[in-house]
Amino acid sequence: MEPPDRKxxxxxxxxxEVARDFGADLEAGLTSHEAARRLAADGANELRAVPPVPAWRRVLAHFQDPLVYLLLAAIVIALAAWMVEGAAGLPVDAIVIAAVVLINAALGYVQEVKAVDAVAALDRMTAATSxxxxxxxxxxxxxxxxxxxxxxxLGEGDSVGADGRLVQTATLRVQEASLTGESEAVTKDPTTLPKPLALGDQLNMVFMGTAVAQxxxxxxxxxxxxATQIGLIAHLLEATPEKPTPLQNEVASVGRMLGIAVLVIAAVVVATLLMISDIRNAADVIAVLLLGVALAVAAVPEGLPAxxxxxxxLGVQRMARHNAIVKKLSSVETLGSASVICSDKTGTLTRAEMTIEQVMTASGGTHVTGVGYEPHGQVERDGMALTVGPLHAEQIVVLxxxxxxxxxxxxxQGGVWEIHGDPTEAAFLVAERKLGVNERREQRFERVREVPFTSxxxxxxxIAIDHEHxxxxxxxxxxxxxxxxxRCTRVRVGMEVVELDPAQRARLMADVDALSDAALRTLAVAYRPLAANEDLDGGExxxxxxxxxxxxxxxxxxxxxxxxxxxxxxxxxxRTVMITGDHPRTAARIAADLGIVEAGEAALTGLELDTLDDAALRDAVRTTSVFARVSPQHKLRIVNALQAEGHVVAMTGDGVNDAPALKTADIGVAMGVTGTxxxxxxxxxxLADDNFATIVEAVREGRAILDNIRKFLRYLLTSNMGExxxxxxxxxxxxxIGLQGGGEAVVLPLLATQLxxxxxxxxxxxxxxxGIDPPTDDLMGRKPRHANERLIDRRMWATVIQTGLVIAAVTLLTIDLYLPGGLIEGTFDLATARTAGFTVLVFTSLFTCFTARSETASAFASLFVNPWLWAAVALSALLQVAVVHINFLNLAFGTAPLTLAQWGVCAAMGSVVLWFSELRKLVGRARHQSDADHGGPARAPLSPR
Structure with missing residues (x-):
């Protein structure tokens, strides 16, 4: 029969009745044919993902950048100029600029596809079955x-694949933390409820995304x-907006700034030349317009987007090797700016492997060494392995x-210890092996009945049969x-059993309190032999x-x-902030063990958060680093409060209820193993390994990438400023400088194609x-970049402008050196002089590669740590030799061959930028040291940035 939409x-x-309404057979299940029909009618049992962006739109997105807009405008102007001049030959300027734009878009698209494929591969790796x-x-x-x-x-360890009504259970307990936030497993029962209840109280239902603990x-x-409960939350999630990353904001700002600067400079220069030059015909106007194109081309770092x-x-690929899958490339930089990491406790900061640490019995207490499910360790008393005696006998009974x-x-399995079932129950199995008595128990007892756990x-x-007795x-x-x-009347003391008097009972409870004070979860063990005539089905x-x-x-x-x-x-x-649903005492203990807070520092609970308004919460998050017994709404408020304080927040989570906070955070970090x-x-x-250490490693990588972005931005802007x-x-x-046009209205020092x-x-x-330069300083030894700090700050702009002036000066001086007239009398034609200036400009850029690696450190420090940089410089130099000495390139780029002596002059002139940079950094370091010696403010950090 046709299943109803919602019966x-x-x-x-x-x-x-539920089975009848849904056409379910409680013995044989559906037929394969009927299941296939329903699947075709209802669709796959999957949450609706964000509709994939068509490839054409993803490609088009790479053209939606202020820097690209400038190049597109340059193409239009170059084509117009070519057409006005009679459309003779090929529009070389327009073709070269268009090629650059297309290459940039292709590179960006390919890298974006790689990132999407990495996430898809992770999804396939973790695809669930039922x-x-x-x-x-x-x-x-x-x-x-x-x-x-x-x-x-359903069985122990299974993930629940869909929402459903229980029809039959056997001691079923389900972990619903991913949906409700409740940390304890919930005992389920198929009994029909008398009235509608809240989600967490629907004990006869199971829900998609939860897990069977027992x-x-x-x-x-x-x-x-x-239509599932998780699906309802997914509907809400779609309405949560996604913020751009700091890097996206910064690059957009740089693009806008360059765009405005280029338009202003080009407009002023073109307008001035039109007024002061002897413009006689359309060709002169075109020459002036070509100057505008040349300025635009010179100012725009065409390669920046790519x-x-x-x-x-490349950073994403390195992170993937460290188990961090980044879905969006620009998010890498956000990690480098993170100032707070809000982390869940279980599985991320902890091993998610319940471990018995202490055992208290009538004769005293013991400490169990080793952690996790690997049974390596021992039971100790006062630091020594426990030996045979009364305490040893008591420990055997407990474990x-x-x-x-x-x-x-x-x-x-495969050399790895794994558990199936409730982690707390498994802790006894591990501790028993550490005591060395597991085989004895397995051979001695045979379980025949169970009285199941209920809340x-x-x-x-x-109930077991003791074959040794x-x-x-x-x-x-x-x-x-x-x-x-x-329920106890007696107590085990060594090999004896004695009456449990009030004093003994009080002492045993004091032991329990001591364990609880140490933030340990407590479970007690008791037993009694059954008489031969007692009914084993007697239950409670x-x-x-x-x-x-x-x-x-x-x-x-x-x-x-x-x-x-x-x-x-x-x-x-x-700063690391722990946000957990666990008991505040447990949370504070783990936080102290991890070094998040000092021992004895208390956690702030969800109930206490409810009493705080937004202003009070902002005050609280300045000093509180542990939050316990919190709900999803509390997590969202904490993230918002930290962001209001100016922090860049990374937030971890695994459950559905974490999703809104993850999306609100500057960078949400999901668990790849346990995450929904x-x-x-x-x-x-x-995180492919659900490990907090992976986040910190990703932060390190993010900082390295951020440093390298600053390096090549400094380099690109300096070179383009020089142009x-x-x-x-x-x-x-x-x-x-003797740059005369022989009757022409305007003569450019360099051609647009050369630029x-x-x-x-x-x-x-x-x-x-x-961009792949190895770190040259202690990345984790400095404070995070503030959210409002500009990637290109005043100091960098000062360096760019000063160095750009030096580059322009040596380039124009070289042109003057070879032209007749000017400051220095030369004897060569315009093509040779322009080629020499063109070559000097290339050399200054290549020398700037090394000077721009640091704002303060010498270019000769760590000079050979990046072989790729040397290879790139060598290739660029060879290409410059080619464009100067190959005939068809001479025609395309307006160059003339140079002699060996002229090459030497160009190299020497180009190196001036290196010596100027070294002198400027030397003065800066001396000034910084002088301020430090006299207790004044440090003007600049000595770390290369």
Missing amino acids: GNPSITDAS AVMRDGRELRVPSAELVRGDLLV GTARVVVTATGM ILSVVLA SGGSLASNADLRQ DRKMMSA GGERVLVAKGAPDVLLQ ALEHGLIFAGTAGIIDPPREEAVVAIREARRAGI EVTKQAARMI VLTVFLGVVGAGV LWINLITDSGPALAM
Whole structure:
């Protein structure tokens, strides 16, 4: 039958009626034919992703840049000039500029596609499957192929593939933190609810994206895809706007600034020349317009968009090798500017592997070494391995008893220890192996019954046959210490059992309090032999007169690498903030162990956050670094408060309820292993290993990329400033340097094609090589860049303008050197003089490659650490030789061959920019040292930036 769109409320409808409404067979499941029909009708069981941007629109987006607009305008002017002059030959200027624009767009598009493919590969790697009944047999299918009416079969460790109504369960507990934020697993029951309840209280329903922690179940699928509870949240997420990154804002600002500057300079120069020059015909007007094109070409770093894309893409690839998948290239720089990392606790800062750390029994306490599920370690007393005796006997009962009253499994696969089932129960299996008695328990006991855990009882019991004691039956219970103690009348002391008097009971509770004060989760173990005539199906009635064995203190231990990473983040001026749903005492303990806060510092809870208005919350986030028992709304408020304080915030998350905060943060970081699909869509970066240390490594990479972006921006702007000033000053001072046109209205010191050639051979290869320059200073030893700090600041502009003036001066002086007249009398023609100036301008750019690597450090420091830069410089120099000495290039670019002596003069003149830069940096370092010696303000950091 046709499944209904939404048949009432499944949680308040009897399971058999739900099955009937959805045409579900509770034994055989759907037929394959019917499942295929429903899948075709309803669509895949997937959340609606953002519609893919068509390839043509992605290509077009790479032309929507202020820098590209300038080049497009230059193409139009060059074509107009070519047509006015009679359209003779090819429009070389327009063709070369168009080629540059197309190459830039192609490079950017290719790198964007690579990033998208990396994310898609991660999605394929983590694609979920589900067990269903089809045609009367159980099989696994991709979760995307689930349909309404499917009979879903759940087991421990499974991810729930769709929303559904429980029809049959066996001790089912489901971890719903990804949906509701509740950290404890929820015990499920197929009993029909009497009335509609909130999502977290719908105990007879399971929801897509949650995970089975314990038990088994059969479920009728009632909703798939966007109709699920996760789908409803995804609808809300679509309305959350996405902010541009600081790098996007900065590049857009640079583009606008250059655009305005170029238009103003070109307009002033062209207008001035039209007024003061002897304009006699259309050809003279075209010459003036070509000057405007030349100025535009000289000012615009044509390679900037492509170089940015390539450098960011290379950084993305390096991050991917460190398990950080960046979805958007520009997000790499945001990491480099991050000043706060807001992180969840479980699995990111901790191992997500519950570990028994202490065991308290009647004879005292022990410490269990080793962390995680790998059973390497031992049980110690006062730092020494525990030996046979009363305490040892008590420890065996606690750890083996806790393992016996457990449904978890510990196994080794491929050299890696893994668990199946509840992590807390698995902690007993690991600790038991550390005590060295696991084989004895496995051979001695046989489980025959279970009294399952419920949230009301806060305990569970297992009934086993003890084969070493003639088949004696024993009940072993595990649960909350206060609950178990109420059911105990005796206590195990060594090999004896004694009555549990009030003093002994008080001491045992004091042990529990001590473990709780240490932020350990506590579970107690008790047992009693069963009489031969007791009914094993008695259930809870058997849980009385128990013998108290002891209490285990359990913790999710911090990742060792996270401790190092947090210390490194602090050194880098980055604050780590823990935001968790756990108990505040546990959160504060873990935060102290990790080094986020000092020991004894308290956490701020969600209830306390509710009492704070926005202003008070801003005050709180300045000093508080641990937030506990928080909801998704609290996470969003914390992120907003930190951003209001001027911080660049990175936010981690794995659950659906984290998605709004991830999207609001400057860079959202989703967990690749435990993260939900909605979270990964909302985030800009995905951690393939769910490890906090990976974030800090990504920050380091982001800072290196940011440094390199500053390097090649300094280089590109300096070179292009030199070109602009050369053209501008060459036209204005043409008479001074002997640049006469022989009757022409305007004679340019350099041709537009020559300026384009300079930008092609110097702006591309060398700038790209600078973009992958190895770090030349301690990246994590300085404070993060402030959100309002400009990438191109006043200091950089001062350097660009000063060096640009030097470049223009030596270039024009070289032209004057070879032209008749001017300041220096020369004997060569205009083509030779222009070629010499053209070559000097190329050489100054190549020398600037080395000087621009640092604002303060000498170019000779770390001179040979980047072989790619040397290769790029050598290639550019060879190309310049070619354009000067190959005939057809002479015709295309208006050059003339130079003698060896002339090449030597050009190289010497070009090197002036290097010596000027070295002198300027030397003075700057001396001034900085003088200020430091006299206690004055440091004018400039000595770290190369």
